[in-house]
Amino acid sequence: MMSNALKTALWLAAASGLCQAAAAAVIDVPAGSDLQQAVARARAGDTLRLAAGLYRGKLVIDKPLNIEGPPARTAKIEGDRSGRTIEVTAPDVGLSRLTITRSGLSLPAMDAGVFLSQSAERARVLHNDILENSVGVYIHGAAGALVKSNRIVGDTKLRVNERGNGVTVWNAPGAEVSDNDISEGRDGIFSNTSTKNIYKNNRFTRLRYAVHYMYTNDSEVSGNVSDGNNIGYAIMFSERLKIRNNIAANSRDQGLMLNYANHSDISGNVVDKAEKCVFIYNANYNTISGNHFENCGMGIHFTAAAEGNRIFNNAFIRNQSQVKYVGTRHIEWSDGEENGRGNYWSDNSAFDLDGDGIADTAYRPNGIIDQIVWRAPVARLLMNSPAVSIVKWAQSQFPAILPGGVADSKPLMRPPKNPTLQQYRQHKEPQ
Numbered sequence: 001m002m003s004n005a006l007k008t009a010l011w012l013a014a015a016s017g018l019c020q021a022a023a024a025a026v027i028d029v030p031a032g033s034d035l036q037q038a039v040a041r042a043r044a045g046d047t048l049r050l051a052a053g054l055y056r057g058k059l060v061i062d063k064p065l066n067i068e069g070p071p072a073r074t075a076k077i078e079g080d081r082s083g084r085t086i087e088v089t090a091p092d093v094g095l096s097r098l099t100i101t102r103s104g105l106s107l108p109a110m111d112a113g114v115f116l117s118q119s120a121e122r123a124r125v126l127h128n129d130i131l132e133n134s135v136g137v138y139i140h141g142a143a144g145a146l147v148k149s150n151r152i153v154g155d156t157k158l159r160v161n162e163r164g165n166g167v168t169v170w171n172a173p174g175a176e177v178s179d180n181d182i183s184e185g186r187d188g189i190f191s192n193t194s195t196k197n198i199y200k201n202n203r204f205t206r207l208r209y210a211v212h213y214m215y216t217n218d219s220e221v222s223g224n225v226s227d228g229n230n231i232g233y234a235i236m237f238s239e240r241l242k243i244r245n246n247i248a249a250n251s252r253d254q255g256l257m258l259n260y261a262n263h264s265d266i267s268g269n270v271v272d273k274a275e276k277c278v279f280i281y282n283a284n285y286n287t288i289s290g291n292h293f294e295n296c297g298m299g300i301h302f303t304a305a306a307e308g309n310r311i312f313n314n315a316f317i318r319n320q321s322q323v324k325y326v327g328t329r330h331i332e333w334s335d336g337e338e339n340g341r342g343n344y345w346s347d348n349s350a351f352d353l354d355g356d357g358i359a360d361t362a363y364r365p366n367g368i369i370d371q372i373v374w375r376a377p378v379a380r381l382l383m384n385s386p387a388v389s390i391v392k393w394a395q396s397q398f399p400a401i402l403p404g405g406v407a408d409s410k411p412l413m414r415p416p417k418n419p420t421l422q423q424y425r426q427h428k429e430p431q
Contacts, residue, residue: 035059035067035077050075050098060087066094073099073129081105084115085133088142091121095128103133105155107164111135113152116142116172125150135164136185139172147177154185160208165190169197169216178202187212188226191219200224209234210248213241213261221246226255232271235261244268245420249428251275255296258283267291270420276301277319280309289313289335292418298324302406310335315415317346323365325405334410342410352413363411 024045029038031053038048039061047066052074059077061067069075076099079085085103086095095114104111113133116123118141125147130136136152139145152166166182169175169191176198182188188204190212191197197219204210210226213235220242226232232248232255235241241264248255248271255271257279258264267290271277277293282304291314293299299319303326312335316322322345325331334342341358350359 031055031075039063039065054078056080058083058085058087061090061093063090064092065090066096067098068094069097069099071097073097073127075099076101079103079113079133083109083111084138085113087115087117088120088123089117091119092123093120094124094126096124096126097128099129099131101131101133103135105134105158105162107134107162110138110140112138112164112168114138116140116145118142118171120145122146124148129153133164135168136166136182137168139167139169139175139177141171142175143173145172145175147175147180149179150181152180152182152185154183156184160186165212166204166207168192169194172197176200183207188229190214191216195219198222203227204229204232211235213238217241220244225249226251231255231257232274233257235259235264237261239263241265246270247272247420247424249273249424254279255293257281258286260284262286268418268420270294270418270424271296272424277316280306282306284308286310290416290418291315292317292415292421294318297321300324302326312343313341313412313416315344315346315412315418317344317415319346321365322347323406325365327405331406333406333408340410341416342408342412344412344415345408348411350411350413357413359411359413363408365406365408 026047026049029048029050031051035055036059042065044064050069052070055077058079079102081102082104085100100113103113112135113130114125114137116139120142122144123142125137126149128150130150130152132155137147147167154163163186165187166185167177167189171193173195177189178200180202183205185207187209188207188211189199192214194216195218199221201223204226205228207229209231210229211221211233214237216238218240222244224246226248228250230252232251234257236259239262243266245268251274254276255274259281261283262285264286266286266288270292273295276298277296278300280302283306285308288311294317296319299316299322301324311333334340345363348363350361353360
């Protein structure tokens with residue numbers, strides 16, 4: 001039986017919650033008001049509804065509140081170029097439809113347009129313009145935070161290495177960053193020492209890295225678009241990831257880079273135009289399948305004793321060199337099953353006499369000539385010479401003279417279907 005004292009305590013707690021809910025109010029705030037005073041006067045759960053106009057000064061939010069502006073984002077909160085324009089220290093705070101600008105520019109001090117501290121659990125930063133700050137949104141330990149549907153633009157007056165990231169995530173389990181448009185910063189999303197995060201459906205332009213991943217495990221990067229950045233997705237020192245259905249177009253260096261990224265699923269991605277479509281450096285026990293790699297100087301650069309990777313059902317199309325494998329072992333790039341599949345190689349002149357969709361002979365991209373071209377790129381001028389033709393013929397007749405490298409024993413006759421590729425082609429602007 002429940003004691004009378006316990007019943008009374010539960011009734012008081014419920015009554016207190018009902019009173020707080022009943023007391024929550026929507027408070028209209030005129031343009032030019034002192035927002036810090038408005039926050040001080042508000043009660044937990046209130047909504048401050050800002051009128052269009054300018055609100056000068058930095059703001060600390062230390063209680064659960066919602067602060068929202070007009071749909072056109074014409075309520076502008078402007079910092080004084082020092083510190084954090086908005087700092088959130090309470091849980092369950094919402095910021096929406098605002099323009100937030102002019103934070104300080106100190107990267108060591110973690111200056112930001114919006115700073116979510118460790119106590120800002122479940123913060124919501126939605127539908128804002130976050131412009132000309134150091135870091136746009138800094139999620140510093142705020143578990144369960146959501147940053148969604150914002151336009152985040154860095155300060156173009158600074159050099160790239162002086163700018164902050166669009167969104168920085170540090171040790172924020174369960175945080176999600178989705179549907180944002182991020183440009184003109186250092187990295188689009190920089191994720192460090194975190195877990196169980198979701199970064200999806202964002203668009204990244206004019207950045208160093210679209211997504212820069214360090215020590216972030218059990219997480220997802222999916223449905224993002226990187227266009228015109230140095231590197232699309234730099235995935236490093238992380239495990240058990242889902243890197244799916246992303247696009248990297250017009251990357252200066254690499255579309256996708258895996259550096260000690262292990263036990264992960266990399267599937268359904270599209271890389272179009274980069275120096276290297278994919279760079280794999282000591283990344284182990286990953287499944288790399290269903291991806292489309294096209295128009296790169298090098299399709300895939302595979303090095304540093306990467307082991308245990310399954311690489312099959314991908315398309316390598318019109319890359320100047322399809323594979324650079326740095327090693328002496330023989331490795332197989334098909335899934336190894338009896339009815340398994342390898343990859344599609346656009347330069348593989350092969351026959352399929354039985355019509356099963358699998359070429360009748362293995363594809364080996366790492367012959368002697370390939371290795372000569374890696375070491376002396378000018379040797380490409382001799383690719384159609386009789387001497388090179390004789391060497392290629394000799395390799396085909398006497399496989400024992402082939403150096404160690406990649407073999408695809410079940411190369412595909414047609415590129416596999418890739419829904420992300422269809423999406424990319426439908427939305428691709430004319431070149």
